[in-house]
Amino acid sequence: MSATASITTPIYYVNDRPHIGHVFTTTLCDTWARAMRMRGRDTFFLTGTDEHGVKVEKSATANGVSPQAWADRNAAEFEAVLRLFQQTNDDFIRTTQPRHERQVQALVERLKAAGVLYKGAFEGWYDEGEENYLTETRAKECEYKSPVSGRPLVRAKEENWYFRLSAFAPKLEAMFAANPDFVRPAARRNEVLGRLREGLQDVPMTRTNFSWGIPMPGDPGHVIYVWIDALFNYVTALGLGDGSVKERVKYWPADYHVIGKEILWFHAVIWPAMLMALELPLPKCVYAHSFWISEGQKMSKSLGNFIDLAALEGYMGKYGLDALRWFMLTRGPLESTDADFRALAFHETYVADLVNTVGNCSSRVTAMIGKTFDGAMPADARGGDAWPAMCDSVVKQWEGHMDRFELGPAAAAAIGLLREVDGFINRTEPFKLAKDPAKRDEVASILAQCAETVRIASLLLEPFLPQRMADLQVALGAPMAGEPWARKVVWGGLKAGTKMAKVALYPRIETPGTPA
Numbered sequence: 001m002s003a004t005a006s007i008t009t010p011i012y013y014v015n016d017r018p019h020i021g022h023v024f025t026t027t028l029c030d031t032w033a034r035a036m037r038m039r040g041r042d043t044f045f046l047t048g049t050d051e052h053g054v055k056v057e058k059s060a061t062a063n064g065v066s067p068q069a070w071a072d073r074n075a076a077e078f079e080a081v082l083r084l085f086q087q088t089n090d091d092f093i094r095t096t097q098p099r100h101e102r103q104v105q106a107l108v109e110r111l112k113a114a115g116v117l118y119k120g121a122f123e124g125w126y127d128e129g130e131e132n133y134l135t136e137t138r139a140k141e142c143e144y145k146s147p148v149s150g151r152p153l154v155r156a157k158e159e160n161w162y163f164r165l166s167a168f169a170p171k172l173e174a175m176f177a178a179n180p181d182f183v184r185p186a187a188r189r190n191e192v193l194g195r196l197r198e199g200l201q202d203v204p205m206t207r208t209n210f211s212w213g214i215p216m217p218g219d220p221g222h223v224i225y226v227w228i229d230a231l232f233n234y235v236t237a238l239g240l241g242d243g244s245v246k247e248r249v250k251y252w253p254a255d256y257h258v259i260g261k262e263i264l265w266f267h268a269v270i271w272p273a274m275l276m277a278l279e280l281p282l283p284k285c286v287y288a289h290s291f292w293i294s295e296g297q298k299m300s301k302s303l304g305n306f307i308d309l310a311a312l313e314g315y316m317g318k319y320g321l322d323a324l325r326w327f328m329l330t331r332g333p334l335e336s337t338d339a340d341f342r343a344l345a346f347h348e349t350y351v352a353d354l355v356n357t358v359g360n361c362s363s364r365v366t367a368m369i370g371k372t373f374d375g376a377m378p379a380d381a382r383g384g385d386a387w388p389a390m391c392d393s394v395v396k397q398w399e400g401h402m403d404r405f406e407l408g409p410a411a412a413a414a415i416g417l418l419r420e421v422d423g424f425i426n427r428t429e430p431f432k433l434a435k436d437p438a439k440r441d442e443v444a445s446i447l448a449q450c451a452e453t454v455r456i457a458s459l460l461l462e463p464f465l466p467q468r469m470a471d472l473q474v475a476l477g478a479p480m481a482g483e484p485w486a487r488k489v490v491w492g493g494l495k496a497g498t499k500m501a502k503v504a505l506y507p508r509i510e511t512p513g514t515p516a
């Protein structure tokens with residue numbers, strides 16, 4: 001386990017309003033970052049906004065403002081959304097910041113010096129919406145329509161600077177062979193390998209048909225292609241372009257670049273080749289999740305099923321932030337299939353997992369201790385029986401899942417502990433035994449074992465459910481706050497006699513349905 005942990009989201013386009021997709025990817029990264037910080041790793045979690053390019057220029061013009069004013073307005077909204085959803089990012093990089101622009105120019109100079117850039121004419125199939133050329137094979141496969149928007153591709157021709165991506169094919173192939181987990185999940189890696197076999201085309205580095213971008217050093221008529229500019233954010237935030245932020249150099253390479261599947265090629269092929277040319281280490285893993293659809297259909301503004309900010313705020317207002325996170329993190333498109341955001345599924349998940357499991361289990365245990373032992377942790381003369389070993393094994397599983405960015409299995413392991421506690425209570429029926437004074441020691445052991453397991457589960461659940469798990473730990477008397485992780489997760493943190501309060505974490509909500 002290395003001492004640092006670093007994770008990035010894509011930087012989001014400022015020409016769009018924030019929606020479920022952005023909040024989802026950011027929440028995945030936030031959850032991992034919280035888990036790493038809890039474990040004492042020196043953590044860096046980066047997000048930000050992608051502010052150059054023709055789309056931003058066009059939106060700004062359509063709204064009668066300058067591109068910078070448009071970018072400022074929308075970047076502020078993305079930042080406000082991070083606060084609203086209590087994301088714990090360590091930095092927010094904007095591609096129009098001088099720190100980024102300066103370093104991008106320096107990095108492009110280095111690419112030029114490395115002999116991997118050249119000026120040439122190019123003609124090909126261009127996806128205007130995505131600002132992206134498609135190969136002939138790919139264009140044909142997509143019936144000459146954008147694979148993203150479905151709008152027709154246009155035949156475009158330009159004289160540009162190019163990055164000699166084709167020269168990197170052997171190195172990329174060797175890298176993929178040596179690092180089977182460089183792209184995950186496996187289905188996504190296979191896609192990349194398939195496309196690599198079709199051959200690599202050089203990629204444009206600059207554009208001339210608009211001006212909203214970073215000028216190409218030494219060639220002022222050209223601006224750096226927005227995708228190249230954007231990819232560099234991962235290293236400019238750390239000052240790697242000019243050595244300007246020495247204390248952040250340790251956060252490179254990133255452990256995880258978390259992205260949506262539609263931008264995999266840029267991250268899995270173009271970006272690594274650029275890093276190779278710059279002789280910088282590659283990120284350890286590019287994790288490409290799938291897409292949210294909504295109520296069974298692709299999200300679209302015209303269908304009215306778009307999970308926009310207002311909808312997300314509605315869910316948060318009705319069910320709370322933990323519920324929104326839990327639904328996204330356990331029912332979301334973390335793997336290679338898309339996931340459906342349905343109001344009913346959201347409600348059922350909330351009731352089954354948060355109300356009936358996490359909430360019910362914690363309130364049962366704290367209420368019984370309240371009633372039977374006057375709210376003080378009872379003594380367990382049986383030393384935990386099988387529970388310490390079980391908890392220890394679940395903690396280790398959870399740690400392994402977190403290290404591997406397997407958030408779904410980590411969440412399942414954590415909530416699984418509470419299901420065990422519930423089953424144990426149902427089997428041993430301490431509420432019945434408590435009526436017999438001769439069984440007091442037995443009841444004490446049962447409830448102490450339950451409470452200690454709830455404490456450990458609350459730590460494992462905290463990155464997923466930060467709000468109520470913090471409350472739960474306070475209710476349990478905040479044992480071991482400030483202790484290192486390795487001590488916190490060891491059995492026995494709740495000492496006999498510790499006062500605890502009865503908790504009610506997740507209120508029962510009767511009616512499903514999209515909040516108004």
Ligand code: ME8
Binds near residue numbers: 012020025232261290
């Ligand atoms: O592509 N489901 O920015 P972007 C899940 N600026 N995630 C989704 C989603 C959905 N329906 N829709 C979007 C860009 N996302 C570039 C990135 S990085 C150097 C430059 C998420 O604003 C997902 O993470 O279009 C996707 O990759 C990202 O938002 C795209 O955000």
